[in-house]
Amino acid sequence: MHIPDGYIGPQTYGAGYAIMAPIWAAASRILKRTVSRKQIPMLALGAAFSFVVMFLNVPVMGRLTAHPVGAGLVAIVCGPWAACIAISAALAVQAVPFGDGGITTFGLNCLNMAVIIPFVSWGAWKLLLSTKPTPRRLWLASAAAGYIGIVAAAAAVGIEVGVQPMLSPRGMYLPYPVQVALPAMLIPHLLIVGPIEAVITAAAISYLYRTDPQVVASQPISVARRFALLALVTLLLVPLGLLLPNWFRAGAAWGEWGVDELKQMLGYVPHGIAQGSRLWHAPIPDYAVPGHEATPVSIVFVALAGTIGTAAVAYGVVRLIKRGGKDAAS
Amino acid sequence: MDETFALDRASYTYPGGQPGLTDATLRIRAGEQVAILGANASGKSTLLRLLDALIFSTSGKVSAFGRELSEASTDGTAFGRFLRRQVAFLFQNVEAQLFCATVEEELGFGPRHLGVPEDKIVERIGQICNMFRLGEIRRRSVQSLSGGEKRRVGLAAVLAVGPSVVLLDEPTAGLDPRNRALLVDALLDLADAGKTLVVATHDLELASEVASRAVVLGEDHTIVADGDIGPIIADTDLLAEVNLVHLHSHRHWRVLHAHPHYHSGPHEHEHDPGQQE
Amino acid sequence: MPLPEWLNEPPPPPPGPSRRRKSWLTTAANRLASLPTQREPSAALVRMDPRAAILGFVGLIVCATLLRSLTALALCWLLSVALALAVGARPRTLGVPSAAAALLTGLAMLPAAWNGITPGPPLVAVAGIAVTMPGIHLVAVVVLRTLACLAFGIGLFASNRAEDLFAALRWFRVPSVFVGVLLLAYRYLLVLARAALEVHMARRSRVAEEADLSGARRWLAERIGALFARSRELGEEVHLAMIARGFDNEWLPAPYSRMRARHVGWIAACWAAAALLLLVVDRGLWT
Numbered sequence: 001m002h003i004p005d006g007y008i009g010p011q012t013y014g015a016g017y018a019i020m021a022p023i024w025a026a027a028s029r030i031l032k033r034t035v036s037r038k039q040i041p042m043l044a045l046g047a048a049f050s051f052v053v054m055f056l057n058v059p060v061m062g063r064l065t066a067h068p069v070g071a072g073l074v075a076i077v078c079g080p081w082a083a084c085i086a087i088s089a090a091l092a093v094q095a096v097p098f099g100d101g102g103i104t105t106f107g108l109n110c111l112n113m114a115v116i117i118p119f120v121s122w123g124a125w126k127l128l129l130s131t132k133p134t135p136r137r138l139w140l141a142s143a144a145a146g147y148i149g150i151v152a153a154a155a156a157v158g159i160e161v162g163v164q165p166m167l168s169p170r171g172m173y174l175p176y177p178v179q180v181a182l183p184a185m186l187i188p189h190l191l192i193v194g195p196i197e198a199v200i201t202a203a204a205i206s207y208l209y210r211t212d213p214q215v216v217a218s219q220p221i222s223v224a225r226r227f228a229l230l231a232l233v234t235l236l237l238v239p240l241g242l243l244l245p246n247w248f249r250a251g252a253a254w255g256e257w258g259v260d261e262l263k264q265m266l267g268y269v270p271h272g273i274a275q276g277s278r279l280w281h282a283p284i285p286d287y288a289v290p291g292h293e294a295t296p297v298s299i300v301f302v303a304l305a306g307t308i309g310t311a312a313v314a315y316g317v318v319r320l321i322k323r324g325g326k327d328a329a330s
Numbered sequence: 331m332d333e334t335f336a337l338d339r340a341s342y343t344y345p346g347g348q349p350g351l352t353d354a355t356l357r358i359r360a361g362e363q364v365a366i367l368g369a370n371a372s373g374k375s376t377l378l379r380l381l382d383a384l385i386f387s388t389s390g391k392v393s394a395f396g397r398e399l400s401e402a403s404t405d406g407t408a409f410g411r412f413l414r415r416q417v418a419f420l421f422q423n424v425e426a427q428l429f430c431a432t433v434e435e436e437l438g439f440g441p442r443h444l445g446v447p448e449d450k451i452v453e454r455i456g457q458i459c460n461m462f463r464l465g466e467i468r469r470r471s472v473q474s475l476s477g478g479e480k481r482r483v484g485l486a487a488v489l490a491v492g493p494s495v496v497l498l499d500e501p502t503a504g505l506d507p508r509n510r511a512l513l514v515d516a517l518l519d520l521a522d523a524g525k526t527l528v529v530a531t532h533d534l535e536l537a538s539e540v541a542s543r544a545v546v547l548g549e550d551h552t553i554v555a556d557g558d559i560g561p562i563i564a565d566t567d568l569l570a571e572v573n574l575v576h577l578h579s580h581r582h583w584r585v586l587h588a589h590p591h592y593h594s595g596p597h598e599h600e601h602d603p604g605q606q607e
Numbered sequence: 608m609p610l611p612e613w614l615n616e617p618p619p620p621p622p623g624p625s626r627r628r629k630s631w632l633t634t635a636a637n638r639l640a641s642l643p644t645q646r647e648p649s650a651a652l653v654r655m656d657p658r659a660a661i662l663g664f665v666g667l668i669v670c671a672t673l674l675r676s677l678t679a680l681a682l683c684w685l686l687s688v689a690l691a692l693a694v695g696a697r698p699r700t701l702g703v704p705s706a707a708a709a710l711l712t713g714l715a716m717l718p719a720a721w722n723g724i725t726p727g728p729p730l731v732a733v734a735g736i737a738v739t740m741p742g743i744h745l746v747a748v749v750v751l752r753t754l755a756c757l758a759f760g761i762g763l764f765a766s767n768r769a770e771d772l773f774a775a776l777r778w779f780r781v782p783s784v785f786v787g788v789l790l791l792a793y794r795y796l797l798v799l800a801r802a803a804l805e806v807h808m809a810r811r812s813r814v815a816e817e818a819d820l821s822g823a824r825r826w827l828a829e830r831i832g833a834l835f836a837r838s839r840e841l842g843e844e845v846h847l848a849m850i851a852r853g854f855d856n857e858w859l860p861a862p863y864s865r866m867r868a869r870h871v872g873w874i875a876a877c878w879a880a881a882a883l884l885l886l887v888v889d890r891g892l893w894t
Contacts, residue, residue: 004708005668005756006749013672028784032856040784040858041429041849044791045799045842049835051792052799056827070831077835089788093796095760096769103665103760104672172675172748175719196824203828204835211836384847406855414853421851425798426844431770431790438861443853448862471768473797488852 001069001150001157002094002109005102009168012160016108023115024088027081046074046086051093068200069153071113072121072146076205083118084110108160112153121149121201138209139202146201147194151186154193158185332360333396334495334526335381340390342376350376352551353390358528360494363521365537365559366530368547369573374530375422377547378497381528382419383410415444418488422499427484428472433464436472436483440491454490462486462516478509485516495526502536514539532574538563548572655694657767657775658863659870663877664690664763670881671755677744679889680751686880687758696765704761705754712753716746769793777860787858791845799838806830 031039053070075083088110095101101109125145129137162178176184259277262269287302288294335358342350351373358364358381368374379385380392383399392399395416397409404410421427430436437458441451459465462482467475475483481501488496501517502510517540521527531537537544537559544562546555546569554572555562562568569575667687674680691701719725720742727741763772773789886892 004712004753005760006672006712006752010669010672024785025782028782032784039856040787041791041845042839042842044788045795045838045845047788047792048796048799049838051796052803052834053831055800056803056831068831073831073835085785085788086792089785089792092773092789093769093793096764096772102756103668103763104756172745174716174749175724175745180724199821199824200828200831203825204832207829207832208835211832379847382851384851411853414851417851419848419851421844421848423844425795426841426848429791429794429845429849431768431774431794435861439854440852442859442861443855471770472794491852 001113001153002091002101003105003112003157003160005104007102007174008105008108008160008164009173010104011167012164013102013104013108016105016111018107020088020107020110020115023084023111027084030081031085042078043082043086043089046078046082047089047093050074050087050090054090054094068197069113069117069150070200071117072125072149072197073201073204075118075122075149076125076142076145076201077208080118080122083122084114087114087118112156112160116153116156117149120152121145124148135206135209139206142205143198143202147198150197151189151194154185154189155182158182161185334358334360334362334394335528336391336393337377337380337387338391338393340380340387340392342373342380342385343388349373349551350385351380351387351547354553356545356553356556358526360526361524362543363527363541364529365541365544366528366547367532367534367537367544367562367572367574368530369532369549372547372549372572373551374532374547375499376551378419378499378528378530382417382497383413384419411444414440415491416493417495417497418491418493420485420488420496420498420501422503424477424480424484428475428480428487430472432469432471433475433483434468436487437464437490440487444491446491454492458486458490463512477504478506478512481505481509481513485513489520493525495528496520498527498529498531500531500533501529502531502533534563534569534574546572546574655766655873656866656870657771658778659866659873660694660763660766661772661775661779662874664759664766666874666878666881668756668759670885671752671759673885674752674889675748676889677747677751679884680748680755682888683884684751684755684758686884687755687762691758691762691765694762694766696761700765701758701761705757708753708757709750712750713746716749719749720746774860778863783858783860786860790858795838795841795845798841799834802837803830803834806833 031043050070053068053073056068071083071087074086078086091101091106091109091113095103095106095109122145125141128141128144133141158181159178161174162176162181164173165175165177174181257265259269259274262273284302287299335356337354337356340354341352344350354373354377366374366377376385380387380399381394383392383394383404386392386400394413397403399413404413428436430439434455437455438451441454442448446454455468459468462485464483464486467479467483472480472483485498485501496517498517501513505513514536517527517529521540527540529537529540541559544555544557544559545553546562548554549572555565555568566575667683667690671680671683671687674683688701692698720738722729722737722739722742725739725742725745727739729737730740730743731738767775770790770793773786773793776789777783777786
């Protein structure tokens with residue numbers, strides 16, 4: 001997961017530092033408020049712990065071993081902001097005396113391992129867990145958090161590497177476009193590294209919970225915040241839904257071809273499909289504002305409107321059912 | 331003599347519910363050398379931490395230099411800074427004690443954070459290195475030091491602020507004979523200079539070497555004895571009761587002996603003709 | 608106290624020689640044990656001001672990341688090796704990671720030599736798969752660049768102790784909280800690593816062959832949990848030790864001495880070399 005020096009261009013590694021600087025500043029400010037004098041020694045020991053975890057070998061198969069990252073674990077126990085600083089320090093210690101990781105790429109490595117993994121893992125854990133979890137639920141939530149966090153970071157690395165040909169065509173950096181880099185990063189993390197991280201995170205959290213439940217005590221997260229978190233995640237993923245088909249030149253989703261597309265593909269339109277297409281004319285076809293072509297902005301706008309509409313209908317239905325239940329009871 | 335520390339029915343319970351110290355009443359005067367004796371987990375470390383305002387009593391009162399110790403009176407206050415300058419604490423865990431990169435930085439940490447001017451710090455570091463024979467290892471990293479060197483550096487570092495009181499938690503634990511002797515000599519020098527010493531230990535030999543008074547903690551975390559050290563150390567029944575000595579039995583041919591025994595001091599005893607197999 | 612029968616049994620005869628199967632525990636324990644103890648600086652090392660080392664070497668690393676031509680990168684790599692050795696890096700410390708980096712980067716870049724990734728005049732073509740000249744050129748560029756950056760990095764780390772480099776970050780206005788965390792983290796990572804190593808060795812002394820890998824993973828994960836608990840306890844104790852000596856949330860470093868003329872000269876020389884490589888050799892300005 002570490003990107004060494006020399007692989008990526010200055011626009012990308014410069015952007016890494018530019019993104020991380022305010023995040024480090026924010027983390028430091030937030031922690032100063034909440035942790036005060038204990039901040040430095042506790043974060044330092046967290047960093048030392050993270051370093052040692054990243055140094056360990058986990059048996060995978062035969063003699064094959066993998067290195068856990070442990071960032072999700074630190075985030076679940078200490079919170080994402082503390083994990084951000086602790087993991088950043090661990091990466092700095094890795095880079096300086098042990099020469100593992102890069103100096104120009106330090107910002108980007110921190111973005112991937114000290115921001116994406118902790119925040120995604122912590123967010124997933126918060127969403128999946130209630131205040132008094134059963135051991136099984138705790139295990140599953142921790143495993144899912146560890147898995148999702150590291151896969152998200154792997155995807156980020158794939159994108160950062162994959163945009164090099166676009167950003168620096170003459171710069172002679174890693175030449176693999178997103179279509180190649182993203183699957184190359186995702187597949188091993190989805191199949192091997194992710195499950196290892198999931199098991200390590202889950203078993204470590206379960207062990208800590210058994211010895212001292214307070215260590216992983218979860219503050220209740222209100223329904224509104226849960227919804228807001230889900231909405232934020234969806235919002236962040238939406239651009240991917242627009243960009244990925246472009247990058248992979250995927251065209252329309254399989255099986256969702258319109259009449260025009262079918263005619264282009266097959267040379268004719270099957271009779272039944274032609275008849276069916278005359279039954280209903282969508283008011284907002286192809287996510288375009290009526291009378292205009294579909295653009296990324298119109299797609300987002302229309303999708304938002306559709307989401308709000310669906311949520312309103314669902315809310316109305318639930319209210320009706322509840323009211324019906326109350327009437328039946330009385 | 332002025333009273334330096336006063337405990338009035340002070341108790342401390344750890345957050346998990348385990349008792350640390352129970353109902354302790356104690357006075358320590360300036361210039362006294364006191365040994366806090368007790369077995370493991372009897373409350374010795376807890377007592378020292380209460381005296382240094384690192385933790386605060388859950389009931390009762392702890393005072394130092396005439397002021398009650400509480401978070402309000404010590405956190406970020408002028409009295410708090412005064413306390414840090416006057417009271418030095420040598421931790422049992424030497425790894426926690428030494429947290430700087432090099433010996434020199436370790437020696438300078440306390441004075442620097444207590445506002446001592448930089449030129450004075452440099453002077454003090456030089457003097458304390460001479461006192462504790464740290465000249466050769468002054469620029470070395472802490473990680474590379476041996477156990478004995480770490481203990482010496484730890485004591486030098488806490489003394490660098492110029493305290494009037496030194497609290498020591500098991501200072502000779504894990505030391506070889508030479509380093510132990512060096513440490514004891516240093517403590518005797520401090521005692522001669524009129525420093526108040528409070529040494530928490532279960533090493534009875536150390537206690538009798540450096541202290542004139544002993545406070546004994548029982549396994550129930552209460553003070554069970556407080557007085558001159560000679561009679562307390564001689565009271566083997568008391569020491570056996572609080573697990574500072576153990577009952578030792580062995581055979582001389584057919585004669586079986588059982589008697590209280592502690593491992594420091596000569597192994598001499600009378601043969602009781604009545605104790606036969 | 609009479610011993611049970613199985614404790615009283617005499618030892619069986621030792622087995623004959625057999626094929627060695629290195630277990631993951633041995634690998635893990637060796638890896639933990641290989642964490643270097645701090646090497647004390649030689650007289651050469653203490654001469655290099657850490658701020659000058661950072662400015663000089665990081666400037667050269669940034670330069671290396673901007674170079675595109677093979678000539679410039681080859682010269683840059685030679686400079687990096689020379690500098691690293693000059694400031695005291697041992698040949699093995701330089702050679703082993705460089706070989707590993709060359710191999711790994713070469714393997715990662717190999718597909719780039721194929722005409723599907725880097726089109727151009729083919730050098731070798733087999734069954735429709737062609738290795739192109741631009742592709743080979745690109746592989747060489749990235750490998751050389753990686754090696755140069757690595758060697759400059761090794762030179763930086765060899766020029767000063769890690770703690771001195773971290774402490775010097777304050778001079779660059781890195782907030783004291785970060786520097787304090789870094790310094791303490793470095794101080795305690797070997798303490799925790801030793802704890803982890805002891806646990807591995809304890810298991811190794813009781814387990815001949817690991818039959819159940821998932822059980823081993825679970826054991827390791829629980830040890831990681833225990834290590835975390837221990838790191839928190841140690842953190843609490845260190846915190847008490849710090850406030851007992853007057854620490855009040857602001858890590859105050861020892862003041863810096865003024866940089867000597869030869870250190871400023873070193874920085875200037877590094878940046879001049881970087882400018883020469885980038886602007887003259889690589890970009891061809893003024894030629």
